[in-house]
Amino acid sequence: MQFTKALQHTIVWKVINTVLTFCINLLLVRIMGGEYSGIFFYAIALYAFFTLVMSGSIESGITYFGSNNSLNIKSLSIFLIPWLIIQGAVSWLLLGIINLELNKQFAWFYIIANLGITYFTALYYTQKRFILLNVIICVINFFVMICLLLIYLQPDFLHGNSSPLIPKKFGATAHEISSAVITYFAGFVLQALLLAFMFFYKQDWNLLPIKIEPALIKKLFSYSMIAFISNVLFFLVTRLDYYFVQKYCDEIALSNYVQVSRMGQLLILLPTMMAAVIFPYSSEKGDGVEANYLQKLQQLCRIISFLFIPVSILIVATGFWIFPWLFGAAFNQMYVAFLWYLPGFYALSIVTLLAAYLAGKAMLTSNMIATIISLVAVATGDVFLIPVFGINAAAGVSSVAYIFGLVYLLWVYHNSLQTNTSNFFSFKKRDLNLLINIF
DSSP, X not given: OOHHHHHHHHHHHHHHHHHHHHHHHHHHHHHHHHHHHHXXXXXXXXXXXXXXXXXXXXXXXXXXXXXXXXXXXXXXXHHHHHXXXXXXHHHHHHHHHSOOSSOHXXXXXXXXXXXXXXXXXXXXXXXXXXXXXXXXXXHHHHHHHHHHHHHHHXXXXXXXXXXXXXXXXXXXXXXXXHHHHHHHHHHHHHHHHHHHHXXXXXXXXXXXXXXXXXXXXXXXXXXXXXXXXHHHHHHHHXXXXXXXXXXXXXXXXXXXXXXXXXXXHHHTHHHHHHHHHHHHHXXXXXXXXXXXXXXXXXXXXXXXXXXXXXXXXXXXXXXXXXXXXXXXXXXXXXXXXXXXXXXXXXXXXXXXXXXXXXXXXXXXXXXXXXXXXXXXXXXXXXXXXXXXXXXXXXXXXXXXXXXXXXXXHHHHHHHHSOOOGGGGTSOOHHHHHHHHXXX
């Protein structure tokens, strides 16, 4: 699929999925309330970190080696089946030792399902099957949203006799919250199963046995190890503040801050979509290919910068009443914290694009160094400022940390790829044509 066409399809379906995900998030907050929603999403962040550690970031290697050679996809996809079984057994044993929040069985389903989603999403990217991938995810999220809406409007929907997932202090609402949690986790399981089924169903492989190539698997883990270290560090950069906010602030402040972070994910949605397309395409090799995709990367960075200005103005003008109106009166601390976070969200948007291109060029060490710089800044600032200034300090520190990482990556592009930094930011007339074509 052509690069621009792939961008178009990815953006359209990702926007639809983002609306659905936002509605799911909003319904969960409304069902759980300001107090419990912060605890729940804090637990989800722990699960996400556990999933990241278990994955070893091999999805990066899958995309890299699968995009370079279509024959590798067969071997990689067959390898994933026993690998997921092994990870399932290891995860179950670890969950018996590590005390994560909520229910062990549901934590296990969440982790294994997300591992499956991550791996098979990478396989879909290698084959440029963007439409099928996003249709499956959107369909499942739509049904999850409908179920949560029924729970919110009709609390007796999916009503159970017991509530093993929820602490007793939530009393009368425990059944309703339990139903919402079950529905939320079930959505991930269904996504993983359907993605795996449709991937193998769509293959036209012959009946000859497909071997797992040891040399390929070795290269897969070698590439993925560096990506894994970078991803773990990046996860800490974006989630370490959760720990300090949870430690030094009350539950309402934690709920406010978690939603600031999750709303900020909407601002980096478009860059994330673009990065998902940039990575497999930038790994391609050939005469003129690298220069072509570098120019496209610079053009996309300029478009993001151009779009971020009106979005920021809209948030500054309306956020003070929209956030409490959407999430409830308890979320009146979001606005100021969001303003402190805005520069960071912009920096993170550009970093997302720059890092995706470097990953496709196997320049993972540069991404890792940028992440380390940001992590040191986050850890230092959070330790000294959050206990005094609360969630506003957490947001401000994160912004500064992301900007540090951006500055370093721009230096890498300038020195290693001989690019002019202004080409990433100075909006040109032809960028408007691309923007119109994409949308």
